[in-house]
Amino acid sequence: MAEPAPRLALTAVVPCYNEGGNVERAYAEITAELDRYGGLELLFVDDGSRDDTLARIKALAAADPRVHYLAFSRNYGQEAAFSAAFRYARTDWVVQFDADLQFPASAAHALIGPALAGQDAVFGVRERRADPWPRRLGSAGAQWVAARWLGIELPRGASTFRVVRTAVARRVVDLGLAAPYFLATVPRLTSRWTTVPVPHRRREEGRSRWSLVRLGGHAVELWTGFSVRPLALSYLFAAASLLLSTVLVALALAGVGSLPLLAAATFADGVGTLVGLAVLARYLVRVLRGQPRPPFYLIRESNLAIRPEDDLYAPPPDRPRVPPARAASSTAD
Secondary structure, three states, X not given: OOOOOOOEEEEEEEEEOOOOOOHHHHHHHHHXXXXXXXXXXXXXXXXXXXXXXXXXXXXXXXXXXXXXXXXXXOOOOHHHHHHHHHHHOOOOEEEEOOOOOOOOHHHHHHHHHHHHOOOOEEEEEEOOOOOOHHHHHHHHHHHHHHHHOOOOOOOOOEEEEEEEEHHHHHHHHHOOOOOOOHHHHHHHHOOOEEEEEEOOOOOOOOOOOOOHHHXXXXXXXXXXXXXXXXXXXXXXXXXXXXXXXXXXXXXXXXXXXXXXXXXXHHHHHHHHHHHXXXXXXXXHHHHHHOOOOOOOOOEEEEOOOOOHHHEOOOOOOOOOOOOHHHHHHHHHO
């Protein structure tokens, strides 16, 4: 006879952006697997979807009191979505899924075990990643550069599929980092984290929002948000280009070089200068943003009590909250 699962208060977080075709399937699969723990909450975060995602989530919430949702006023991105979910989760643990369920809900059991054994965060690492090769190569390359060249500690190969102690997840959010790169922030807060191999499958509905441009921007956020080495490397690159151009100019003036050598010297010096300015500008932008700062998102509607600072329609302290549709109706009356 199988040993019964331990009772566990667990919030399944599901960020959604135009995932109308996946909402019901995600709900069915997650509840079928995680009901056994006895304290399940589902928290969907609609990240400004333009399809019927929110309507489908509301229908689930009307039928199942365990389903809660946060609807953003516009698309703020995945980091904002899971930051909001961590703030509003009402249980001791959160498990984060993608709405497309490329990580099957059954794989959550492999993450929950180490969490109950004392880990603060358990990250899933894909056994065989079922994504296009440019995305696989880009993610692996960004993490390799971060760990090998820039000295950033992070769970290698880890994904957004993870089980985290809610208190720790909220601590990450409350840091208010300009680059809320969760994988790199957790190791700065606790040594009790680990990785677990998990299965990965192809997306069945919709399409991924991760383009090469977005992956590149995400990598730059990681590199410049958690290390100053890019700044030092840019100085070295600029110095090397200056040295090279000086040598080439000297050779040209001595009659050893030629016009192509002078052109090469000019080009090398220009490239070094531009690289240095680009890296410096990246850090300057971070300073101008005012790091640290709170995560930026606004919630249009929810079936949970929302903090005034997160509420798009938060009223003055002496007036009740009135959504736009109700306000228009009251005026007409």
